[in-house]
Structure formats: structure tokens, C-alpha cells
Amino acid sequence: MDCGEGVQFQSLRFGLNIQKLDYIFVSHLHGDHVFGLIGLISTLSMWDRRKKLKIYSPHGLKKTIDAQLDYNKAPLNYELDFVELDTTESHKIIDNDHFEVVTVPLEHGIACMGYVVKEKPRPRNLIKEYLHEGMKISHIRTLKRGEDVVDHVGKVIYKNEDFTLPESPIYSYAYLSDTKYLETVVPIIEGVSVLYHEATFLEEHRSRADTTYHSTVMDAAMIAKLAKVDKLIIGHFSSRYESLEKFIEEGERNFEAIELAFDGKKIVLRAQ
């Protein structure tokens, strides 16, 4: 999500394999969110990527990336698929067996959107030792769907909870950067496991937040509270602040489960 300058070096530094990328989600076209994209795209080609890369963004990104690729002459080894969206409405842009992605209209004085990624319910994990040779494949499929196996008169033959592990929780992540305080996001991000919300300013600079379409940390924390999220990560701090302690202090007034973002921060939702 977003590609500030140096994203390829940071990925390397933190052990992320950029060749595994399938999608890039761009929130808006300010330089600190896109200037690293062209370098990332070029490096992937140099490393002989072949699979398509899909890039979601507000309108205008394709034109500027194409202009930069044009003069480089060497064509990319793989296909770029740009999907440019109207940012004034929420769209479900991905919906597959594993997860869905929904956009979140934001207000930042320029076309801007956030993204929510939400896991799909996973098939139940079977307890293999309990299965036996008399069971049919249709029985196994029914159990994996979370249902009991019944005979033709509706009598339960195999009770689901006897053969499967408890369902694992469904995780979700919302990324909201950059935006002024905006309550219309609440129903779209409601109940997510982790919310990243920008928090550029402290309360003392509220008027600056208003004129630049940014949020204070109390704004971010209020959104987290209204949306009943599990955890709030704040970032995008103005460089005027030498210490970030006050961000936690002010944020906690509205929402307790708040943490500072920093380069390389890792949040584990489900242990592998």
C-alpha cells in the first residue's frame, strides 16, 4: 500500500520479497506516496518478473508512469494493469476465495482513498486422526464447510465439532492515509483487526490539520473508537515534532489500543 521513495530498498532491508507482489494499492498521487513506484516497477523487470502486476489508484497514475517508462525505452518484461478509480465512492475491487479489498473514500484536497483488506472465512481444519476409511469425499467436504453430515432422513451421522478444529478468527486491516477527520469511513472499516490511520498533528496544531486536510491524533483515535477496531496504528507525523510521546498521550484520551508506526514495524495477526 503506497510506494514512497525508497520502497524497494526498504523492502529489501526488512526481508520482504517484492517479486511476490500481486497488487499495489495507491491512496493518492502526492509524491511521498508514489515516487518509489517507478523504481520498484523497473527493478521487478530487471529481476525478470513475468507475472502481471495490478495497480489500483486514483485517476492519473498510469499517465505519469507511462511517461517515465517511455523514455527508458527497454520495455518491461511483465504487464502492468492499472485500475484507476473514482475516489468519491466505496468499491469492492477484489473478491476472491481468500480475501476481499474495499476502497474507502477520503478527503485530502486531492482524489484520495483508503483500503480495507478482509480475510474470507477459511475452510475448517479437519482432525485427520479422527477420519476413517468408511467416510466419503462428500462427507469430508461437508465437514470442511463447517456443516454436520446427515443421512437421507436428516439424522446426524458425523457431528462437525467432533471432526474439526475450532474456526480461526478472520482478520482485517484498514489503511487510511491521508485524510481529514471523516466519520463516513466508520461503517466501511467497522470492527477491523488493525486500523492504520494517519495522525500528522497534535491538538495544538488543529488549525494546521484543517487547512492541510490532515488529522490530529485525537481525530484518528476517535475514528478507531467509533469503528470499534481492535488496534490503532498511527503514523505520518509532521517533522516539526521532536518527540512522539505526546501522540500516545493525546490519542489514549479517545482510544486505548494505540501504537506508533515506525519503519519496519511488524504486526503479527496469525502465527504461521
Add this chain to the structure above:
Amino acid sequence: MDCGEGVQFQSLRFGLNIQKLDYIFVSHLHGDHVFGLIGLISTLSMWDRRKKLKIYSPHGLKKTIDAQLDYNKAPLNYELDFVELDTTESHKIIDNDHFEVVTVPLEHGIACMGYVVKEKPRPRNLIKEYLHEGMKISHIRTLKRGEDVVDHVGKVIYKNEDFTLPESPIYSYAYLSDTKYLETVVPIIEGVSVLYHEATFLEEHRSRADTTYHSTVMDAAMIAKLAKVDKLIIGHFSSRYESLEKFIEEGERNFEAIELAFDGKKIVLRAQ
């Protein structure tokens, strides 16, 4: 000279004040030489630069930078002055009281040029204690030009060497990246104090150097020898080499005063 991705962060890291930049010299439009330019340009504006920035490059750079500035909407606080040059001939592009800059045609399979920066002779430094009240301003000026002061019949009144310090040497720097082995550069860079020359490959990959329009370290060292430079700095090593020792070993066969470039390397020509 050149602006790879992250140039603004590296400048900060190594204590260079990017606000002091007057000129940027771009060798060619491959991504590893220009992808950091848009970020640098934008940051300078955000930091409220007002003075013009002049950018020399082969044709095509202005178009791609403009395309990126366009979608950002906020206009820059200062003027960009693009000078796009034919790279097949050498041009004297700057010639002021302090230094001159000359371009060097290179061959890299894409329009490409190097740059030579050469100091102008500096006024002689007077030994102030030796000056006396009877001397005229015209005498002082004559001495600073390095001439003796003579009377109307041509008799020497003040001998230059009695009143001035020895002339300081004139330093020069040539930057050649990227290029195949090219002897036509020799007369243009002859005798420079420091030559940076790309050395992407070792001799074992000479055929790869040929097809990609790059140099081996022995190529670079041969150019340094033919041009009788004081010192050769090599860089742009292919990432296939795990150790760089062999670069020095092979380069020394053609030229002794050879050093490896690395991030943050500093070469002092004249102590301040």
C-alpha cells in the same frame, strides 16, 4: 551529477545541503540515474527554495519530470531550467569566473554524456604583511593577476613572487558513467585530478560488457592511463560480484592510482 533513487536521503545522511545546489548534471535517462530527481525537486520546493535550479541532460527529461509535477498540482516554489543537449558532441555548458563545465560524448546504447568540471585559475593570494601604504590599487590588481608591477619605462618595481603566495593548483573532475570503452573521451578529460569512470564488469565478463555498452575495470584503467589523470575512482559494479578485490587487482594492471567508489566516499582536493 545524476540522481538515483534516494539521492535526497543520501545527501542528508552525508551532510550535504541540497538547498545549496545550483546545477544538476544528468548523464542519461536510465532509471538508476534519474529516479531520485523528482523527489529531490519536490523536497526542495517543500523546503521553500526560491532560487532557480538548472538541470542539464540528454533530450527527454523535462517531459517526464513535467508529467510527474502535473499530477501533483501544487506548483513548485522555484523555477526549473532544463537544458537538454545533443550528446554526440562535446559542449562547454558553463564558463564563469570560478569554473567551467564541458560535456563528454559517451556510448551506452542510449543518449549519454559525461561531464568535466575544471576550476579557473584563481587570483594570486597576496602576502598582506609585505604590502605598504605607498602601493596603488592598480599595483595590487596587477600582482593578483600574477604579473610584476613595472614603471612607465618597463622597469620592475614590485616583483610578483615577492608579494604573493605560490599559485594554488587547479583541480578538475571528470564523471563518465555509463559507457563502453571509448578512446575519444581521452582528449576531453586529459590530465584531470580525479576521474570517475564506470567499471561494471571484470575481464571474465568482457562479452557481457560489450553487449550492454558497459566497461570492464581494465577499460576504465586504460582510459585513466591514456588521459594521464591523477587518480581514478571506479564504481557501478555489477551485483553479481560478491567481493570487489579483483577490481583493484585487474585495474592496477593498467593504472596504479585506482580506488573503489562506495556510498559516502569523500575525496578532498583542497583543504578548506
